[in-house]
Every structure is written in C-alpha cells, then in structure tokens.
Amino acid sequence: MGELEIATVAPRGAERLVRLSVAGELDAATVPRLRAALADVVGRRPARVELDLAGVTFCSSAAVTALRVAQRAMPGRLVITDARRPVRRVLELCGLTESFGLTPVAQPGG
Template identity: 40%
Template structure:
C-alpha cells in the first residue's frame, strides 16, 4: 500500500483494480489540482484495468474538484482503465447526482 497526503493506493488481490482511498475530507479548489495530478500519475504507471476511488471519508466536493475527477476519468480512459467511484458520503453522492455524473462515474442508483 502506498499513501500520499490525500490518497492511499493499493492493488486488488487479483491485480486488476487500482484502489485509491481519498483521505482529504474536503475536495475543493485548494486540493483539486494536487488530487488530479496524483491520480493521473498513478493511472499512467498502472498495469490495472480499473481505477476505483473510495469516497467514504469525503464530506464535501465542489465543482472544481468534480471537474478534476472528470479529468482523471478521461485520463484513465485514455490509459485503458475504467474509473468508478465507491462509497460516497451522502453529500458527495448528492453533488454527483445533481451534476448528472452518477452514471459516468459508475455509481449505482440508491
């Protein structure tokens, strides 16, 4: 397991999924660029086929950070990985659903 200031990484037991746990409780303009750069770097060097972002600890996300996640999703797709968001907190899920990005990020309907 590799841990960064805002992201912790591990590879699934079968080696197909890069599991990233977001550690910053608030994803906003102050951390969005760092988050995007960190995740894009991890995706670029990964032999995995999927990037899974665990959002359980995130309690707030703003539009700038949401845009950063869309950028990461696009970078992951270009590298041959699908990206899904898992375990979003209620306020984060609501923000994702309001923006119409739930399906794009692979969130199951509630």
C-alpha cells in the same frame, strides 16, 4: 486550507486494479493533490481504478472536473466505490452517478 489524505494501493497481478482512498475536503486548495494522484494512476495504465470517497466531506466543482478529466484519460474504467450523501448528491446533480458506477441518491419519502 482544507486537509486531504490520499492512500493508494498499487496494482496487483493480472487484474491491474488500483484503489485510491480519499479523505477530507475536495476544494480549490486540495484538488491539485487529487489531480496529481489521479495522473499518477493514469500513468500506470490500470484496467480499473476504484476511488473510495467515503472519507470526503466536501466536493467542489473543481473536484468534479478533476474526476471527469481523469475518467476520460483513464485507459480502463474509473469507478467510485463509496461516497457520503453530500458527495453523491453533487455527482447526481452533475448527471455523473451512472458514469462513475454509483446509484442515484434516493429521494426522501420514496
């Protein structure tokens, strides 16, 4: 069973910004925790959610689905502020880098 850590910084003032930092593996065993954390954030009705995935070492299709569901339910904007290359690649292959505010992964040699 994969380990997952999620840290939330509550919204501050008028900016209504929530930051979530996620570390570990996003797989079938841990996605329910991610879904619960994202549902909590959606309930706060923030203007912007910044999701830091720099500590995520694996991202399954179930995690991608959870991110898309949260993005659609979000009253504001959900962006990914950082992600390791393998996670970025998964999002790129799903055509979601732009949707989450990430630039595409550069291809080797150009």
